Amino acid sequence: MTALKDSPYLLADVRLEEGFETDDDVIVATRTALHTLEIRDGRIAALHAAGSTLPAGLPIYQANGRLALPTMRDMHIHLDKTFYGGPWRAPRPRQGKTIMDMIALEEKLLPQLLPTSVERAEGLIALLQSKGSTVARSHCNIDPVSGLKSLEHLKIALERHRQDFVCEIVAFPQHGLLHSKVDGLMREAMQMGVDYVGGLDPTNVDGAMEKSLDAMFQIALDTGKGVDIHLHETSPAGVAAFDYMIDTVEKTPALKGKVTISHAFALTRLSPEQLEETAGRLAANGMTIASTVPIADLMMPLPKLTEKGVFVMTGTDSVIDHWSPFGSGDMLDKACLYAQLYRGSDEYQLSRSLAISTGGVLPLDNDGNRAWPKVGDEASFSLAEASCTAEAVARVSPRTATFHKGRLVSGGVDKAPG
Template identity: 45%
Template sequence: MMNAFWLTNVRLDSGFEKGPDGVDHTLTELSHLLIEDGRIARIESADQPLNTPLPTQDAHGLLALPSFVEKHNHLDKTYAGAAWKSCLPPKKLIDRLQFEEQEMPLISGTTKQRAQAMLSWLLAGGATHVRTHVNIDPFIGLKNLEGVREALESYSDKMTYEIVAFPQQGLLRTKASDLMRQAMREGATHVGGLDPAGIDNELEGSLREMMDIAVEANADVDIHLHDPGTLGFYTIKRILDLTEEARWQDRMAISHAFALGDVSPEESTEMADRLAQNGVQIMTTVPINRPMPPVPILHEKGVRVALGYDGFYDSWSPYGTGDMLEKLNRLVERYRWVDERSLVQSLFFITGGKTTLDKEGKRAWPMVGDEASIVFAEASCSAEAVARRSRRAAVMFKGKIVLGELENAAIGAGE
């Protein structure tokens, strides 16, 4: 065997048990994981002696969680790695875009360095995958794409990534179609879009141009949709119409989708059915200052919902740390998911759909064959890690510790 070792004394969720107080508790057990070529090849109970000629690495009872996925980010905009700077409060969205139009060319020379600084924060929080949007417009051209791509390539041994070509200034408004097509040839993996009505002022034409670019590039789509209320809700309907027309099922994502939270539960439930039928994902940042997509309804209907930090510490917002567990903690607090099972199941939203236990309490992760990308947390179980935002001691990516260390972890962490 090549690149094989035993990861010993790893704490894993193993089930639920109702206590005498009527409260569900998560059971855990210590296990040994055989890591081979970046994957989990065997799982053995730590109760049994381990006789092996292979190297061993002791996790000292740290809790294992599936590594995190950051599904909505803007690596090119951040002030990370630079001197502290807060924001200029805008009066409306177009003011923000005009400020960015002036600012982005001035900071484009440091895109790679700033993106790397943000990636270090994401990794420290446990993320080993990031989807980043990158501005593509006449003011910046492809400079941001080049810098972000270089930053991501420098982290390719620590995380995987997707790059969305994002017409932040408006696809039709700035006649960015040719640049978008070029971006798809030069490293972008997804086609982005932005408020076809609110920014481009041409809902139908903007959506069709976005879809044309995606079909030509054979690429998935992720559109920012901030437009609220009836306008935003109708835009979602048209996105679904074009998804069906182009047969782009399972290849569409709508970020923000605030309008889903502006309509009645009956309307959002009906729309959720259609979103699920077409495999359209919803990306949310869990905003605190406005309605948001009804995550419980969407999740129940089978719509894939994922969380992202969006841009943080940039001209749009000085807030945020890049810690996806912190973002998840906001979600569970917003919906008052206070019981053990709900807390465990919430991991779904930051792990690409993985949870340590299924709803019945049977182990769902890790399983033999899974990629050995693991977050090691100082917690007694995953419910505690989510609720208390437990400290992460180390992060493993495909069988390699890429942040922190296990050697100096507290013995019996989480006990």
């Protein structure tokens, strides 16, 4: 990787989007132009059009015409437990296995994973950075087997990358908040720099929906933290849990804007009328959805949620662990999948699909005006071998460099002579 320690500096020949091109009022292409970014104190201090006079005396690096994309955000990953970085290890067969069976398996695996969990977390961080992600939200096990060790190890890994990676932590009771009796451990975790209280399938795992959800919300209220719960349940119990959580947030102002429901598969079981009402209530209460964009028989109503004003995020979940071996760690891959499942293959829809991977940040707004980057924006972005966002999404174009607050954190760029 090219050492880039200068500040300020210039990054020349960066391809930025300028607007849409139309044919009979149909968007058929994206117009781009080359610019030089002036990066100073971690931010974009100026955008210099091609051919303009550049500030004298600043070191110049070359993007060589590559497309700038906003930093990606992996908003649902488990950095604390992974096979990544170790020898190949496929998950065991899942057929006929319940979530309780998987929890029992994990209780045996955790002692094997803990000794290398710091190094493997760092390996995952490097993978995410290589794919253009410098922002993440990681769930971290809080369970009777690992206690607070998984959290302690994750914090070590994140501290080593505090200059080049931003990560929120969710204290995750993977073995059930009530089932594994970890209320006390969860509260200890809240004092260790954790951002969110996690939860898991309150009926299938804890066997007491209201009691489990009440306990989760109470920890959040007592500590002033947010909530991010894994809700896989698709049965009527999953729908009931959804309704109960929305009811709770509606009558508890302190929780508004602070609750994320991850996976949220119960949404696939709602009628159009129920979905319309539920999505409206989610939006009204600032409740967000974190979806891994599943490709099984669960066609998530993600476009409807967005249409109703619900903020939808995506994430890797597992790169490779005892749950799944298929994760790429690439949010552009998720945007491509989202486009295939829900958006379409035309220039406009492909370009809009990037939003699920960047926290809603897009180079062009819906009317084709440049929305990013602007002077003053944080200099966090990746360079892709693509002519425009639509191509990058459709082809999952390689990223050649990733910058975080002006620092080159993955890949490389050439330094201009002189």
